[in-house]
Amino acid sequence: MAWFRRGKKGIKAAVDKKDMPQGVWLKCRECTEILYRPELEKSHWVCQKCGYHFRISSRQYFQLLFDEGSFVEEDAGLRPSDPLHFRDSKKYKDRIVAAQTKTGLDDAIVSGRATVDGIPVSIAALDFSFMGGSMGSVVGERIARAAQRAIDARRGLITLSASGGARMQEGILSLMQMAKTSAMLAKLAEERLPHISILTDPTTGGVTASFASLGDVILAEPKALVGFAGPRVIRETINQELPEGFQRSEFLEAHGFVDRVVHRRDLNRTLATVLAFFGDAPMPTGRLRRRQDDH
Amino acid sequence: MSEGMGGWLDFERPLVELEQKIAEFRDFADGEKIEIRDELRRLETKAEKLRTQIFTGLTRWQRVQLARHPRRPYTLDYLQRLTGCFLELKGDRGFGDDRAIVGGLASFRGRKVMVVGHQKGRDIKAKLERNFGMPHPEGYRKALRLMEMAARFGRPIFTFIDTQGAYPGIAAEERGQSEAIARNLLVMARLPVPIVGIVIGEGGSGGALALGVCDRTFMQENSVYSVISPEGCAAILWGDRARAPEAAEALKVTAQDLSKLGVIDGIIPEPPGGAHRDVDAAATSVGDTLDSALAELEQLSPAELVEARLQRFLAMGSYLEDGLPKGLGHS
Numbered sequence: 001m002a003w004f005r006r007g008k009k010g011i012k013a014a015v016d017k018k019d020m021p022q023g024v025w026l027k028c029r030e031c032t033e034i035l036y037r038p039e040l041e042k043s044h045w046v047c048q049k050c051g052y053h054f055r056i057s058s059r060q061y062f063q064l065l066f067d068e069g070s071f072v073e074e075d076a077g078l079r080p081s082d083p084l085h086f087r088d089s090k091k092y093k094d095r096i097v098a099a100q101t102k103t104g105l106d107d108a109i110v111s112g113r114a115t116v117d118g119i120p121v122s123i124a125a126l127d128f129s130f131m132g133g134s135m136g137s138v139v140g141e142r143i144a145r146a147a148q149r150a151i152d153a154r155r156g157l158i159t160l161s162a163s164g165g166a167r168m169q170e171g172i173l174s175l176m177q178m179a180k181t182s183a184m185l186a187k188l189a190e191e192r193l194p195h196i197s198i199l200t201d202p203t204t205g206g207v208t209a210s211f212a213s214l215g216d217v218i219l220a221e222p223k224a225l226v227g228f229a230g231p232r233v234i235r236e237t238i239n240q241e242l243p244e245g246f247q248r249s250e251f252l253e254a255h256g257f258v259d260r261v262v263h264r265r266d267l268n269r270t271l272a273t274v275l276a277f278f279g280d281a282p283m284p285t286g287r288l289r290r291r292q293d294d295h
Numbered sequence: 296m297s298e299g300m301g302g303w304l305d306f307e308r309p310l311v312e313l314e315q316k317i318a319e320f321r322d323f324a325d326g327e328k329i330e331i332r333d334e335l336r337r338l339e340t341k342a343e344k345l346r347t348q349i350f351t352g353l354t355r356w357q358r359v360q361l362a363r364h365p366r367r368p369y370t371l372d373y374l375q376r377l378t379g380c381f382l383e384l385k386g387d388r389g390f391g392d393d394r395a396i397v398g399g400l401a402s403f404r405g406r407k408v409m410v411v412g413h414q415k416g417r418d419i420k421a422k423l424e425r426n427f428g429m430p431h432p433e434g435y436r437k438a439l440r441l442m443e444m445a446a447r448f449g450r451p452i453f454t455f456i457d458t459q460g461a462y463p464g465i466a467a468e469e470r471g472q473s474e475a476i477a478r479n480l481l482v483m484a485r486l487p488v489p490i491v492g493i494v495i496g497e498g499g500s501g502g503a504l505a506l507g508v509c510d511r512t513f514m515q516e517n518s519v520y521s522v523i524s525p526e527g528c529a530a531i532l533w534g535d536r537a538r539a540p541e542a543a544e545a546l547k548v549t550a551q552d553l554s555k556l557g558v559i560d561g562i563i564p565e566p567p568g569g570a571h572r573d574v575d576a577a578a579t580s581v582g583d584t585l586d587s588a589l590a591e592l593e594q595l596s597p598a599e600l601v602e603a604r605l606q607r608f609l610a611m612g613s614y615l616e617d618g619l620p621k622g623l624g625h626s
Binding site: 077078079080081083084086087088089137138140141144166167168170171172173174175176177178179180182183184185186187189190205206208209210211212213214227228229233234237238242243246247255256257 | 463464465467468469473474476480484485500501505507508522523527528531533545546547552553556605608609612613614615620622623624625
């Protein structure tokens with residue numbers, strides 16, 4: 001099984017080259033503004049002009065969300081296998097190796113524990129750069145284990161999603177991860193522990209139709225694409241153009257499926273507030289930015 | 296059979312034609328004559344051989360076609376044959392009644408059970424009414440309402456799974472298709488009554504699984520169950536929906552595949568030529584399976600039932616842990 005092993009030990013930032021071009025000057029994908037990289041890094045990869053949230057890796061989110069140095073990876077020994085011997089133009093096994101090489105990750109998930117304002121949490125975060133953040137057996141298993149660890153240690157669970165849905169290369173087993181993760185969240189809820197789901201661009205398919213939609217509190221980054229069916233599939237099914245803003249976070253908030261659309265810079269404070277509410281820690285005061293449309 | 300050749304699959308057509316010839320021959324010829332009897336016997340042997348030839352070693356794509364067969368029995372066809380009494384209950388109490396899912400109170404071989412299932416339509420009008428068996432969120436919410444009701448009154452639940460998938464449309468997204476499916480997965484996982492599910496045709500992705508978190512799941516011999524439709528998979532992999540037959544092979548979508556993987560509990564045999572050739576016989580086999588599965592599950596306490604169901608789904612998966620194979624599908 002040597003081909004499964006990571007070449008280098010240690011943590012590499014999982015950055016999708018397509019999303020995160022190299023060089024000092026970058027173009028915003030939304031407004032085409034030319035942006036200065038150090039500035040962009042300071043603003044957590046949010047375009048200063050139009051507010052476009054660049055796609056970032058789980059590790060970058062951890063820096064943003066958690067107390068410095070508090071993240072500890074758990075269940076890192078899990079690697080994908082190829083139960084169907086799946087092959088299209090490429091073998092699934094080769095796709096796995098290519099994705100591992102590209103991202104430095106073992107699969108589309110990093111999970112573990114950390115603290116937010118001193119409050120311990122379990123975390124399971126998807127990486128879109130690894131095969132579109134798709135959920136196969138490893139993703140499902142690590143989410144289930146993160147939930148179990150949350151139960152064992154009596155702490156809340158945070159899931160952070162960025163995914164095209166279930167991973168077709170693992171066939172029916174990928175579909176079953178939807179049931180597996182949801183079943184564990186039912187158990188977590190019975191234990192009266194909170195699950196906070198953070199939706200980022202994009203979250204669709206089997207991930208939206210399972211754990212990502214089952215947060216006690218569901219937060220979403222601005223303008224993230226969030227839906228069950230992908231826009232292309234819907235367009236082809238109904239044979240008409242989709243309305244402006246369809247399946248974006250704000251659309252979901254308006255229809256009642258997201259608690260709050262939260263700017264990336266406010267994610268940490270929002271999370272800290274929610275976690276404090278559910279636990280023993282005092283609620284932070286006066287530190288949360290109000291959104292214009294809040295009442 | 297006076298019908299034309301519409302509604303039959305290409306690969307079963309030679310058999311159906313031969314069978315029609317035999318039927319006509321029997322109707323019009325004088326069966327007393329010895330030479331006619333010999334000729335009939337010869338034709339029937341030929342038909343038998345042809346049937347075996349066609350139906351052994353079906354490709355996965357042919358199974359998909361059988362699962363979608365225009366004559367294939369649907370949920371209500373089974374309920375009509377299996378339940379002494381069936382009282383349909385409608386509506387999600389929030390938005391409306393989704394005709395792509397049916398459910399209600401039923402009696403089944405001396406028991407009282409709640410039944411929910413996807414429902415396709417046979418003719419054009421019915422197909423439209425049933426939205427081709429593709430539910431909107433209110434369909435899943437109706438199913439959930441009925442299943443929770445069953446749990447509250449200690450009645451077991453049967454689910455019949457037969458959908459291309461949950462409907463991908465604007466209204467479905469507005470009303471939270473994802474949330475509706477996810478909620479069913481979460482709640483079904485913990486219902487304290489036995490749940491037995493049968494895939495009777497197409498088990499299309501999340502839209503199927505939303506009725507599929509069961510203590511026992513069986514698939515009919517010619518049914519399929521898949522994470523994505525072969526067409527959808529082919530579109531993504533090769534940008535060509537016409538390559539669906541290849542995708543069906545790669546995805547391993549048949550009852551035989553899922554049984555081998557250990558994802559389902561058994562395969563329910565169908566009459567020769569498929570469930571649509573003898574619906575009564577198909578229904579009897581389904582009924583016997585439901586009966587014995589339920590008898591087994593009734594031995595468990597609600598707490599044991601719920602824990603076993605959780606463990607069942609936790610075991611779903613195939614991966615390596617510290618280099619060692621774990622879970623299903625490693626044989």
